[in-house]
Amino acid sequence: MSKIRRIRDFQHSFSFSSQQEQFGAFFDRFLESDLGKIYGAVPWEDTVTALGLKEAKKGPRAIFSPRGKVALMFLKHYSGCSDRKLVEGLNGNLDWQFFCGIYIGTDRLDNFKIVSEIRSELAGKLDIGDLQKALYGHWSPHMEGRNAVTMDATCYESHMRYPTNVKLLWECTDWLHRLLKKVCREKRTAMPRSRYLKWKRRYVSYSKMKRKTKKKRRALTRALLLLTEKFSLELDGMEKEHGLSFTADQYVRRAAAKKAREQQDALFHKGVRPVGRIVSLDRPYVRPIVRGKEKKPVEFGAKVHKFQLDGIGFIEHLSFDAFHEGIRFRKTVLDVQGLTRTKVKIAGGDAIYATNRNRRFATGNGIRTDFKRKGRAGKHEKQRKKLAGAITKERASRLEGSFGNDKEHYGPGRIRARTKATEILWIFFGIHTANALEIGRRMAVERLQRAA
CATH class of the missing domain: 3.30.420 (Nucleotidyltransferase; domain 5)
Known part of the structure; x- marks a missing residue:
C-alpha cells in the first residue's frame, strides 16, 4: 500500500482520472471493506430474477441497472443515511459507486428522490x-x-408521533377542512360555516397544557367529533352535486377519516373498544401492538x-x-x-x-x-x-x-x-443487510483459511 499523502501537497500534479487507469487496484481495495463483503455475499443474479427486474427495452437508459437498484437498497441500510445524504455520498464515494455498479466521474446525481422511486418499484415486486x-x-x-x-x-x-384520540381527531378535522376549502375555491362556492377556528385555538391551547384535564379533553373530543362529521358530510354532498373526482390518496384518506371518526364516536359515547383501531390518518394500516414491556407497553x-x-x-x-x-x-x-x-x-x-x-x-x-x-x-x-x-x-x-x-x-x-x-x-x-455482512465476513475467513 502506498503512503497516504495530503492532496494539497500535490494537487497540481494529481489526476483524478487515475481511478479509471487503476480500476483493478481500487476495486480490490473495495472488496476488502465491509461493503465489499456484502457485495460478495449477495447472489445478485438470483435476487434480480426473484424480484422480476429487467432492463427497459424502450425509452432512455436508466441510471441504475436492475442489479444496481437492489444494491442501492442494501447500501441505504448499510450506510444508515437519509435518501438525500445517500445520493450525496454516492457522488463522492468510489466504494459506493462500485457497489451500485455505476461510475459518476465528474458528473453529479442531483435527484435524491430516485431512491424512493426505486424503493417503490421494488416494493411492488417483493415476494x-x-x-x-x-x-x-x-x-x-x-x-x-x-x-x-x-x-x-x-x-x-x-x-x-405517539397517537392519542385527540391528536387523531384533530388530524382528521384539519385535513378534511383543508380539502373542503380547496374544493370550494375550485368550484367558486362559499365555504360552509363552522366553528373550526374557535376549536383550532382551543386545540393549540390544549396541546400546550402540561396537565390535560379530563374536562377539557372531553369537551375538545366532543367538538372534534362533530366537526369531522360535518366536514365529511359536506364533502359527500359536494361530490354528488358537482360530480367531483378526487385522487386515489384523497379517497383513501377520506375513508380512513370516516372510519376513525366512527371508532372514536363509539368509544366516546358507548365505551366500545375499536377493532382494527386506526391510530394515524397518514398510515391507516398501522395498528397498536401490545408488547407488555416496561418502557414500551405498546408499539406502533x-x-x-x-x-x-x-x-x-x-x-x-x-x-x-x-x-x-x-x-x-x-x-x-x-x-x-x-x-x-x-x-x-x-x-x-x-x-x-x-x-x-x-x-x-x-x-x-x-x-x-x-x-x-x-x-x-x-x-x-x-x-x-x-x-x-x-x-x-x-x-x-x-x-x-x-x-x-x-x-x-x-x-x-x-x-x-x-x-x-x-x-x-x-x-x-x-x-x-445484517445477514449479508455476517455471511461476507465468514466467506473472508474461509478464504484466508484456504490460503493458509
Whole structure:
C-alpha cells in the first residue's frame, strides 16, 4: 500500500482520472471493506430474477441497472443515511459507486428522490418467500447446524408521533377542512360555516397544557367529533352535486377519516373498544401492538416473527395486525424444513411457545426444545437441562441480540417509509443487510483459511 499523502501537497500534479487507469487496484481495495463483503455475499443474479427486474427495452437508459437498484437498497441500510445524504455520498464515494455498479466521474446525481422511486418499484415486486429462498441457496454452504432453529417475534416501529384520540381527531378535522376549502375555491362556492377556528385555538391551547384535564379533553373530543362529521358530510354532498373526482390518496384518506371518526364516536359515547383501531390518518394500516414491556407497553408498526439458523435470521411472518407468535411454532418448523431440506432436530423459543399443542408436535417429531418440563423428571434429566440451557442461551443472545442490531445499525428501528409496501421492503432489506455482512465476513475467513 502506498503512503497516504495530503492532496494539497500535490494537487497540481494529481489526476483524478487515475481511478479509471487503476480500476483493478481500487476495486480490490473495495472488496476488502465491509461493503465489499456484502457485495460478495449477495447472489445478485438470483435476487434480480426473484424480484422480476429487467432492463427497459424502450425509452432512455436508466441510471441504475436492475442489479444496481437492489444494491442501492442494501447500501441505504448499510450506510444508515437519509435518501438525500445517500445520493450525496454516492457522488463522492468510489466504494459506493462500485457497489451500485455505476461510475459518476465528474458528473453529479442531483435527484435524491430516485431512491424512493426505486424503493417503490421494488416494493411492488417483493415476494419475501421467493427472495429468501434465493438468499438461503447462496448462503447455505457457509452455515452450520441447519437442523437447529430458534424463533421469536419483535415489532419494527413506524416513524410516527405517539397517537392519542385527540391528536387523531384533530388530524382528521384539519385535513378534511383543508380539502373542503380547496374544493370550494375550485368550484367558486362559499365555504360552509363552522366553528373550526374557535376549536383550532382551543386545540393549540390544549396541546400546550402540561396537565390535560379530563374536562377539557372531553369537551375538545366532543367538538372534534362533530366537526369531522360535518366536514365529511359536506364533502359527500359536494361530490354528488358537482360530480367531483378526487385522487386515489384523497379517497383513501377520506375513508380512513370516516372510519376513525366512527371508532372514536363509539368509544366516546358507548365505551366500545375499536377493532382494527386506526391510530394515524397518514398510515391507516398501522395498528397498536401490545408488547407488555416496561418502557414500551405498546408499539406502533409491523410485528415480525423471525427464525434464525446459525445466526442468520429469516422472516417467517410479517403483519401490521397483532398476532400470537406461540401458534406459529409448527408452521415455522415446517417452513424451515422446506427451506433447508433437512429435518429439524432442535427448536428454541421462549415460554409463550410452550403450549400443549406445540409440546405434542415437538415430541411426535422428535424435536428437542428448551420448554420448561412438565411432570416428573425423566431418566436423562441432567442431559436435558444442559441441552435446554444451551438452546435458551442461543435464543436469548444471538436471536434477541439480532433484533437490537438490526434496529440500531440497519434502519428498521424507526421506519420512515410512507406506504405499507415500502415499509415491508424497508424491514426486509434491513434484516438481510445484517445477514449479508455476517455471511461476507465468514466467506473472508474461509478464504484466508484456504490460503493458509
